[in-house]
Amino acid sequence: MTIQANQEAVTIEAFINGQHVESLSQSAKENPTNPAEIVGYFPVTTKEQAVEAIEAAAQAFQTWKKTDIEERVTRMRRAIGKIRAAENEIVHLLSREHGKPLYDAHGEIYVSLMWMEFACNEAASALQAQVTEHEGGKTILAYDPIGVVAAISPWNYPIALSTIKIAPALLAGNTIVLKPSPYAPLAAAKVAEIIASEFPAGVINVIHGDADVGVELTTNPHVTKIAFTGGTETAKRIIRAASDTIKDMTLELGGNDAAIFLESFDVNDERAMRRIVVSNFLTTGQICMIAKRVYVHRSIYEAFVEKYIEAANRWIRIGDPFDPDTTVGPVNNLKQKDYVLGLVEDAKQRGAKVIPLGTILDQKVFDQGYYLQPTLVLGCDVHDPIVVEEQFGPTVPILPFDDEEQVVRLHNESIYGLTSSVWGNEENAISVARQLEAGTTMINTAAVQGLDVRFPFGGFKQSGIGREYGAEGIRTYTEQHVINVPKMLDLPYIPE
Ligand code: NAD
Numbered sequence: 109m110t111i112q113a114n115q116e117a118v119t120i121e122a123f124i125n126g127q128h129v130e131s132l133s134q135s136a137k138e139n140p141t142n143p144a145e146i147v148g149y150f151p152v153t154t155k156e157q158a159v160e161a162i163e164a165a166a167q168a169f170q171t172w173k174k175t176d177i178e179e180r181v182t183r184m185r186r187a188i189g190k191i192r193a194a195e196n197e198i199v200h201l202l203s204r205e206h207g208k209p210l211y212d213a214h215g216e217i218y219v220s221l222m223w224m225e226f227a228c229n230e231a232a233s234a235l236q237a238q239v240t241e242h243e244g245g246k247t248i249l250a251y252d253p254i255g256v257v258a259a260i261s262p263w264n265y266p267i268a269l270s271t272i273k274i275a276p277a278l279l280a281g282n283t284i285v286l287k288p289s290p291y292a293p294l295a296a297a298k299v300a301e302i303i304a305s306e307f308p309a310g311v312i313n314v315i316h317g318d319a320d321v322g323v324e325l326t327t328n329p330h331v332t333k334i335a336f337t338g339g340t341e342t343a344k345r346i347i348r349a350a351s352d353t354i355k356d357m358t359l360e361l362g363g364n365d366a367a368i369f370l371e372s373f374d375v376n377d378e379r380a381m382r383r384i385v386v387s388n389f390l391t392t393g394q395i396c397m398i399a400k401r402v403y404v405h406r407s408i409y410e411a412f413v414e415k416y417i418e419a420a421n422r423w424i425r426i427g428d429p430f431d432p433d434t435t436v437g438p439v440n441n442l443k444q445k446d447y448v449l450g451l452v453e454d455a456k457q458r459g460a461k462v463i464p465l466g467t468i469l470d471q472k473v474f475d476q477g478y479y480l481q482p483t484l485v486l487g488c489d490v491h492d493p494i495v496v497e498e499q500f501g502p503t504v505p506i507l508p509f510d511d512e513e514q515v516v517r518l519h520n521e522s523i524y525g526l527t528s529s530v531w532g533n534e535e536n537a538i539s540v541a542r543q544l545e546a547g548t549t550m551i552n553t554a555a556v557q558g559l560d561v562r563f564p565f566g567g568f569k570q571s572g573i574g575r576e577y578g579a580e581g582i583r584t585y586t587e588q589h590v591i592n593v594p595k596m597l598d599l600p601y602i603p604e
Contacts, residue, residue, distance in 0.1 A: 118147065118148035119151075120316065121150075122151070122313075123301055124164050126309025129157060148294050152290075152320075153315035158324035158328075162313075164313055165283040166255070168283045168311045169283045172278075178232075181231055183307055190305070194298075194302060195214070200213075201295045202267060203430060205293075207437040208437050209429045209430075210429060212391055215556070216268050219556065219561070222561055223271065223275065224275045227275040230579055235280060235583070237249060244595055244596065247590060247591070247592050248593075249588060249590055250589040251280065251587075251588060252589045253586060253587075254282055255332035256285065257273065257331070257335055259285070259286045259287070260287050260322055260335070260346075261288050262289050263288075272337075273358075276576075276582040276585050278312070279582060282585055283312070284311070284312050287314075287322055288300075288316070291441050301314065323349055326349040327349050327352065331353075333357065333358075334350060334357045335358045336357065336358070337359075337361075340361040343359050343361050346359075358566075362500075363400070363498060363524045364497065365398065365546070366403060366519045366522075367403070367529045368403045368529065368540065369402070369403065369532065371407050372536055383552075383554070386557065387553070387554035389420075389435075389465075389482050389504075390556065392439055393499065393500065395555060395556065397548070398554075399504070399555060402506040403515050403518065403519075404507070405510075409506075413486065416484070416506065417463065417465065426467065426479060426481060426482070427474075428469070433469055436466065439478045439502070441478065448500070448501030451494045455505070458488065458492055459487065460488040462503075480502050485504065490518055524568075524571045525547065525569045525571050526548075527548040528549045529549065529551070534551060538551060546567075547565060547568055562578055563578045564576070564577055564578040564580040564581060565577040565581070
């Protein structure tokens with residue numbers, strides 16, 4: 109990546125076939141998190157340049173697919189070492205463009221590297237062809253690379269949700285064209301280029317822009333797989349666009365993750381109270397798997413709300429991402445801020461009580477950026493928009509429930525099914541968890557605190573198709589290829 113010498117703004121270019129490429133488009137856009145500051149520039153890639161990137165990836169695939177797993181792992185491990193060495197610089201850039209506090213930006217690198225390391229350790233066995241000798245002959249099940257992967261990532265975890273695709277795709281022998289989100293493209297592009305420096309030209313390409321550029325990735329016949337993380341509505345457009353060329357897809361989409369507190373939950377457990385607050389407001393609530401609606405058994409509801417407010421007021425300190433006291437930064441962009449405000453306003457109009465949470469560390473900073481004071485919403489109906497829609501921001505409704513059957517029904521009514529959490533007596537919680545329609549259910553913790561990259565992650569229903577993480581998250585970048593050597597070469601029922 110080319111970084112301009114001044115510290116004020118960072119300019120990135122597309123990276124195609126091992127080269128930096130200036131945009132031919134005039135519509136360069138700035139990417140401000142804080143309206144008082146332009147963080148950087150990324151020239152929007154033209155359609156012709158997107159085609160060039162895809163063709164470079166297609167060309168590179170012809171050679172890259174023939175490399176052995178040892179070479180791929182060795183190159184990836186070197187890239188991991190370089191990312192580690194550049195961590196502070198990357199984190200600084202990520203905090204600046206995204207608005208997430210420094211500790212949280214470090215956390216994103218931590219999760220990214222944990223996954224990349226796991227993928228390196230696991231790739232050889234996950235991709236090993238399985239040879240079965242049986243009475244009917246011999247069968248080889250091979251995991252072949254798919255080809256050119258289009259990786260389209262969102263703004264909320266731009267590095268983690270890019271590397272979650274880059275590492276397994278490359279380890280499995282594919283080549284890739286990455287398009288980060290225009291709302292946070294700088295740090296993801298930097299990390300992708302660090303990785304690219306360890307791979308042959310054309311194996312990783314990075315292009316920039318929004319839907320106009322993304323559409324080439326979803327329609328170009330050279331692209332054989334789309335790995336997309338983002339909103340459910342965008343995914344529907346992508347599925348339609350890709351239908352003419354029938355592409356393989358992994359879709360990680362929205363969620364409306366519920367946290368369910370059973371009667372057996374101890375409201376005086378301060379660590380658990382802190383965990384649920386963090387699971388609601390980490391990254392200013394902008395995580396797909398954050399707990400977005402909280403259901404509490406009516407018998408403990410009032411005490412729970414009281415303790416929750418105390419815990420939230422202790423943990424939430426809203427401020428500049430570079431202030432070490434800050435736990436909650438601004439919302440990433442104005443569109444998201446307005447959307448969250450709209451949901452809270454709608455809840456108020458419907459008669460809900462909205463309680464502000466936490467401390468604003470510096471009112472002047474707060475007034476300048478896309479800040480929102482986190483809120484707790486009480487007294488809403490189970491079908492209000494703030495409960496059934498994904499808010500993806502710093503507000504959370506807490507609702508009472510009367511019995512397990514009711515709360516399981518409320519959970520499963522959602523069009524989403526990404527993650528959920530159940531809190532209370534472990535055995536009881538697991539029994540409720542087994543009834544929930546969700547890709548991951550965490551017990552007595554939630555959100556990234558309960559994430560385990562060794563196991564598959566993904567959603568039921570409109571939260572997605574396919575899985576990332578785990579051995580599954582590597583094999584998802586392959587086609588299963590069966591080579592069958594039957595003993596009986598001619599079938600007896602086919603006439604001579
Ligand atoms: P988004 O859908 O608006 O954008 C995601 C990416 O898609 C961006 O790079 C964008 O430029 C691109 N894009 C937009 N329109 C496109 C099109 N027509 N063709 C091709 N590409 C297109 O999502 P966002 O606002 O960046 O992210 C927030 C959403 O992502 C939330 O719904 C959140 O739940 C979801 N998300 C899901 C997961 C998960 O793992 N399930 C993780 C993080 C975020």
